[in-house]
Amino acid sequence: MEESMLVAGGVAASQVQPSDSFEHHLIVEERAEPSPITPKPRARAHLAAWQVKLARDMMLAQMGDGLALADVARRLGMSVSHFIKGFHESEGVSPYHWFVQRRIAQATMLLRDETIPLSKVADECGFADQSHFTKAFTRLLGVSPGRWRRALRSSARGLGPDLSIMVLTCGND
Incomplete structure (x- = not known):
């Protein structure tokens, strides 16, 4: 003879713990008021x-x-x-950005000596090559190293803009 199960209130009588059923959790969760979630402040x-x-x-x-x-x-x-x-x-600023700023500050000091070629300045400041140096320099100061050097030469003669502001913005603290 087949065993018959009694069903009481939607839960089979053979189940010992009705709270373990998925449906029971859904019903209980629907009745419970949602608890307010307050995010903890991040350290x-x-x-x-x-x-x-x-x-x-x-x-x-x-x-x-x-x-x-x-x-x-x-x-x-x-x-x-x-x-x-x-x-x-x-x-x-990020460590990398800080590091690049210091490299460019060092480069501006080396660029004052017109006898040092740009490739040597790039090498001394740790850039991979002159192209990498030019790209980083231009990104930070808005002008290429060669143009910066020429403008510095012109400003020394009183003919061009004062570039000391650009040096101060990326110099050591």
Whole structure:
């Protein structure tokens, strides 16, 4: 003979825990008032002053080479992503952008000496080649290094615009 199950209120009598059924959860959730979800404020990733100084010093030491953020982050005892967020929060720019600004500041100092070719300036400042240097310089200052150098020469003679403002905006803090 077949076993028969009693059904009471939509739940089979053979079920021990009706709250385990998917349908029961849907019914209970529909009756319950939705709880207000309040997002927790995110903690800011801020670096301490000593961490910023150490990071800056380490990045400046890498000026002629490529930027190795993993080394800086490891020295500070944090992940690379946490370091990038913390540096950006502390300095207002990403570590890479800060690094490029310092390279361009160094380049503006070298460009004052007209005997140094642009390719040598690019190499001294750690750029891959003159094209990379020109692109980064133009992106930051709005004028190519060659044109900047010529304008500097003209301003020294009193014939062109004063470029000292551009040097100050990307110089060391």
